[in-house]
Amino acid sequence: MTALPQPATITNTERTRRQKAVDAARASVRLEGFILDDVVEGIYARYVAGALEMDEVIALVDRHAGLSD
Numbered sequence: 835m836t837a838l839p840q841p842a843t844i845t846n847t848e849r850t851r852r853q854k855a856v857d858a859a860r861a862s863v864r865l866e867g868f869i870l871d872d873v874v875e876g877i878y879a880r881y882v883a884g885a886l887e888m889d890e891v892i893a894l895v896d897r898h899a900g901l902s903d
Contacts, residue, residue, distance in 0.1 A: 844884035852882045873898050 844852075856878045863870060870878070877894045880886045886894070896902040 849882060849884065852884075856882055 859878075860870060874895055877886065877891055877898070881888070881891045893902065
């Protein structure tokens with residue numbers, strides 16, 4: 835079994851900031867009548883954990899939505 839790369843170390847303050855941003859985005863999407871699927875929730879969880887930066891999140895979500903190659 836191949837080990838997954840270790841997430842970058844982020845502070846608890848940064849983790850909290852990221853979680854609040856994800857929670858706000860999720861709430862906004864729900865107000866529009868949509869629910870994030872498991873793939874996008876997984877991407878966001880990796881972001882909150884410090885494994886991804888926002889530019890990577892955007893690229894992965896866009897690719898998942900078919901908006902980029």
